[in-house]
Amino acid sequence: MSTISDLRETLDRHAEDLVDTGLTGRAGAVRRQVRVARRRRAATAIVAAAVALGGTVTAVGLAEGRSSTPQPASELGGHAVPAQLTSLGYTYAYTDGVAGAESATLSLPATNAPRLVSWAASGDGLELTGPRHDAWSSGATHFDDFAFVAAGDHPTFTASGDDVALAVYELTDAAPEGVTRDGITFRQQVAGQSLLDAAVADSGAARASADIEGAGAGRLTVAYFCTGGGDGTTVHVSVAGMPAASTAGCTDDTFDPGGIDGRRSLSWTPPPGGTGQVRVWATRGPDGPEVVDPDLRLGVGIYGPAESTERTAGVSLPALTERDGHVWQLVDVETSAPGARKLAVTAPGQDVVAQALLTGVPVGTHGQLHSGSRRLSWVLADDEQTGRVPGVLRADDPALRLELVGPAGPDARMAFALYSQLG
Numbered sequence: 001m002s003t004i005s006d007l008r009e010t011l012d013r014h015a016e017d018l019v020d021t022g023l024t025g026r027a028g029a030v031r032r033q034v035r036v037a038r039r040r041r042a043a044t045a046i047v048a049a050a051v052a053l054g055g056t057v058t059a060v061g062l063a064e065g066r067s068s069t070p071q072p073a074s075e076l077g078g079h080a081v082p083a084q085l086t087s088l089g090y091t092y093a094y095t096d097g098v099a100g101a102e103s104a105t106l107s108l109p110a111t112n113a114p115r116l117v118s119w120a121a122s123g124d125g126l127e128l129t130g131p132r133h134d135a136w137s138s139g140a141t142h143f144d145d146f147a148f149v150a151a152g153d154h155p156t157f158t159a160s161g162d163d164v165a166l167a168v169y170e171l172t173d174a175a176p177e178g179v180t181r182d183g184i185t186f187r188q189q190v191a192g193q194s195l196l197d198a199a200v201a202d203s204g205a206a207r208a209s210a211d212i213e214g215a216g217a218g219r220l221t222v223a224y225f226c227t228g229g230g231d232g233t234t235v236h237v238s239v240a241g242m243p244a245a246s247t248a249g250c251t252d253d254t255f256d257p258g259g260i261d262g263r264r265s266l267s268w269t270p271p272p273g274g275t276g277q278v279r280v281w282a283t284r285g286p287d288g289p290e291v292v293d294p295d296l297r298l299g300v301g302i303y304g305p306a307e308s309t310e311r312t313a314g315v316s317l318p319a320l321t322e323r324d325g326h327v328w329q330l331v332d333v334e335t336s337a338p339g340a341r342k343l344a345v346t347a348p349g350q351d352v353v354a355q356a357l358l359t360g361v362p363v364g365t366h367g368q369l370h371s372g373s374r375r376l377s378w379v380l381a382d383d384e385q386t387g388r389v390p391g392v393l394r395a396d397d398p399a400l401r402l403e404l405v406g407p408a409g410p411d412a413r414m415a416f417a418l419y420s421q422l423g
Contacts, residue, residue: 077104077165079120082143085169087325088259089176089187092116092169099165103158106166110154114255116169116325118146119159126161136351136394143167148325150262151253171255178258179301186223186258186301191327192308192320193221195258198301203228206290207281208298212240212270218305219316223265224280225257226250228295234286237300239268240276250282250296258301260322278302317417321353323389328353328419336414343414344399354393355417356402365406367414372398393418 074081077099085092092115098104106117119126125139130147138145146169149155159166178188179198186198201208212220222244226235229250237245245266257263280300282291306318310330321328331352336343338360345354358367358381367379369390379388379402393400402414 076167077120078122078163079143079165081120081165081167082118084172085116085118085143085146087116087146087148088256088322088327089178089189090114090256091172091174093172095168095170097165097167099163100159101163103160104164104166105156105158106168107156108149108154108168110152111170112151113171114151114325115149115171116146117149117155117157118143118167118169119157120165120167121159121161122163123161126159126164128160129158131155134394137396146325151255184254184257184297184299186299187256190223190258190303191260191318191322192306193303193318196220196302196304198258198299200299201297204292204294204296205298206283206292206296207279208300209277209279210300210302212276212278212302219267219269220305221265221267221303222278222300223258223263223303224278224300225252225254225264225298226280226282227252227254227297229282229291229293230295232285232288233291233296234283234288235264235298236281236283237266238279239266240270240278244268244278246286248286250291254297254299257299258303261324317355317357320422321355321389321419323353323419324392327422329422330417331420332418334416334418336412339408339410339412340414341404341408341412342401343416344401345393345416345418346399347393347395347397348418349395350420351392351394353389353391353419353421354400355419356388356390356400357415357417358402358404358413360409360411360413361404362407362409365404365408365412367402368405370401370403 076097081094081097083094098106108115119128119138120143121141123141125137125141127135127137129135131153147157157166173183175185176187178195179186181200184200186195188195197210199208199210222237222239224237226233227250233250235247235250236243247264252264253262278300280298282296282298283289284291306320308319309316310319310333317330317333319330332348334343334345356367356369356379358379361381366381369376369379369388376390377388390400400416402416404412
């Protein structure tokens with residue numbers, strides 16, 4: 001696996017400096033600690049009945065939507081259940097769960113709000129399967145890790161091990177630090193980027209704006225959303241009076257619009273002392289009049305530069321990223337030789353988020369991501385973006401490969417940035 005020093009040697013011939021922030025040396029400090037528990041307690045009557053039927057419990061039809069009366073902490077399969085969990089500043093309350101002596105299965109219906117699923121077991125670890133037939137091992141045996149379930153998803157989770165339990169947590173009304181209006185929040189901190197200004201427009205208003213003034217130097221991220229505008233809506237963005245984006249559709253999820261997963265966003269570097277506004281507005285069609293709809297809702301947030309970055313393959317990599325309800329920290333980067341057509345990476349003994357990057361290729365060339373024999377997503381070359389995140393690369397997953405489709409050229413460069421779970 002490439003070290004930061006190896007990367008610098010690889011990129012020197014292209015005049016790219018890779019700034020070593022010391023993150024690689026701290027990799028061990030951010031790895032999740034395995035907590036060992038060996039607790040044997042009398043099971044509840046439900047668990048006892050499940051054991052008699054074969055040790056598997058299945059729950060269906062758990063309460064839909066946000067919990068108005070959160071359940072207090074209790075015991076599940078002999079394990080103390082935390083009353084609440086937090087994810088990216090949001091608070092989730094325990095509502096229900098299942099347990100079994102050797103396995104437990106939890107089937108969740110679709111709801112209109114996100115949830116968390118956490119787990120516990122006796123012994124050193126347990127095996128889990130989740131959405132999309134994903135299977136992984138976990139040493140977090142005290143409800144100290146979780147999987148994020150997005151609104152509208154209806155996954156099934158199975159835990160296998162010794163005295164296993166699965167607990168469901170629903171989103172509460174407690175708002176994270178940031179700018180909140182009518183339950184819609186632009187968080188104050190997103191992966192090391194601080195919120196500079198944000199606005200959530202009134203229902204039915206076709207315009208929203210936030211101020212750039214005081215942004216300072218560095219690259220800014222503009223996150224915005226549009227919902228409820230109906231078919232044929234086009235969303236426009238201008239920065240300091242200049243057109244910046246125009247996209248079709250107005251059906252965004254208003255949960256965590258400033259977050260990295262699934263948000264609409266663009267990047268912009270203001271000139272020194274730059275001032276002005278970021279404006280978002282909605283029209284009926286690309287060139288039509290402003291949308292008139294009482295259900296229309298617009299919002300925009302401006303985030304400052306990341307606290308620290310590393311530079312490789314022509315792009316800046318943030319020290320932190322977010323994925324699946326967790327924060328992840330950069331621990332390693334692997335790059336291809338100039339002009340190479342393939343690059344592969346495996347998880348370095350722990351689960352990581354792998355970010356794929358592609359630069360320096362001729363127009364029309366792109367990358368294709370593969371996991372084993374499965375095709376994943378395309379990766380387009382864009383020096384102003386930080387690539388594509390196909391998801392979590394688990395320790396026992398097959399290698400993740402990036403392959404060029406089209407001419408490579410002598411300056412083609414591929415890279416994988418690896419991020420370890422921080423919280």
